[in-house]
Amino acid sequence: MTDNNACLKMDDEKTEVGAVVYKKCSGECGLEKVLCKENFYWRNDKNKYNTQCKVCVKIKSKKYYYENTEKISEKAKEYNKEHKNERKEYKEKYYQKNKDEIKKETKQ
Ligand SMILES: [Zn+2]
DSSP, rough: OOOHHHTTOOOTTTTOOOOOOOOOOOSSSEEEEEEEETTTETTTTTEEEEEEEEHHHHHHHHHHHHHHHHHHHHHHHHHHHTTTHHHHHHHHHHHHHHHHHHHHHHOO
């Protein structure tokens, strides 16, 4: 099983060299790469290849992921700050409740 047909598939933005179709990546690398599923993601919705190569898409999604996890952890910190008093109260109540039970036990 090969992807040769996909590699030779025509694209509006293609530059053809011999039988191999090259496509310039619109991402950070800007390199001309062989237009095939090895190098570019096929967009079924647009019926053409992604304008950025897989490497650039991966870098981009990684960046997005890290930026997002930072945001998420920041939000978690804020949440903890905001709910610190609530948790303190809860702990206090829990302690008081337990203390009563302990007292009861010692009275017996
Ligand atoms: Zn690229």
